[in-house]
Amino acid sequence: MTTSTFNPSTSTNGRTQPAPAQPQKTLRTGMLGIVTAASVAACSAFGGKAAEEPAYNVVIEDGDFQVRDYDGYAIAETMVSPPFDAATRTGFGRLVRYISGANSGRRKIQMTAPVEMEPRGEKIQMTAPVVMSPAEYSGASQGPALAGAAMDSWRMAFVLPEGxxxxxxxxxxNPAVMVRDVPPRRVASVRFGGFMSDRNAERERKRLVDWLDDRGIEHQSDWRVAGYNPPWTIPPLRRNEVLVTLR
Structure with a gap:
């Protein structure tokens, strides 16, 4: 898979800065964070790839960090209650049923990656896509975190296939599932391996905050957690990400 090349340059203060990469449109493939038995044949404990991802251009690549320009895409989403592990199971089940035919046309929809989780800081009626992400909550200085007692709910979303x-x-x-369009946007991400958890995601969120602050890049604090691999993938080979929309 072709991605843009990172060529570091050194600034006057001695800090290594990433040079903008030549944008290259990519349609990447990966695995969903949780998968159904029907997809086992396409999975691998060694990081095998199967599911389509939304297309994006890599603008900056710096080790674990990237800045990407995404095209618009559609998601199916649902609101679920914490804790994180229970929320992923509940939300995933609802969304899998939707793409498996629990819809007006009884149509089956191909699974894509990633699965995203976003925490929410206020009680709201359950609706739907698959991404786990947090909303602002009382006392947040830099927008919502990805772990802590302030999480009242999580939003989980599946990215629907192109078209x-x-x-x-x-x-x-299911009225708890909703489909909506996500407009084109610029996103920053940090990649990490190991097991997906809210605490691990919060650790990586802080890394991404520092990386963005060091470069004076402003963001919208709409933190999201994305998982690409089945649970039996060897932890060091797993691909997880924390993402945030840039201003």
Whole structure:
């Protein structure tokens, strides 16, 4: 898979800075953070790839960190209650049922990657996509964190395959699932291996905050956790990410 090349340059203060990479459109493949039995044949404990990802251009690449320009895409999402592990199981089940035919046309939709989780800081009616992400909560100085007692709910979302929109996607049978469009946007990410957990994600969120602050890059504090591998993948080979939208 072709990605842009990182060529570091040294600034006057001695800090190594990433040079902008030549943007290259990529349609990457990966594995969902949790998968159904039907997808076992396509999975590998050694990081095998199977699921389509939304297309993006890599603008900056610096070790574990990237800045990407994403095209618009559609997601199916749902709101779930903490703790993190229970929220992933509940949300994933709802969304898998939707793409497996629990919708107005009884249509089956191909699974894509990543699965995203976003924490929410206020009680709201359950709705739907697959991404886990946090919302702002009381006392946050830099926007919501990804772990802690302030998490009232999580939003989990699946990215739908290319060509699907909120208008042409089948209507979910479960009112707790909703389909919506995500507009094109610039996103920063940090990649990490090991097991996916809210505490690990919060550790990486802080790394990404420091990386962005060092470069004077402003963000929207809409932190999200993305997982790409089945649970039996060897931990060092897993691909997890924390992402945030840039201003």
């Amino acid at each position: 699907y929109t909120a208008e042409n996607s089948p209507v979910p049978s």
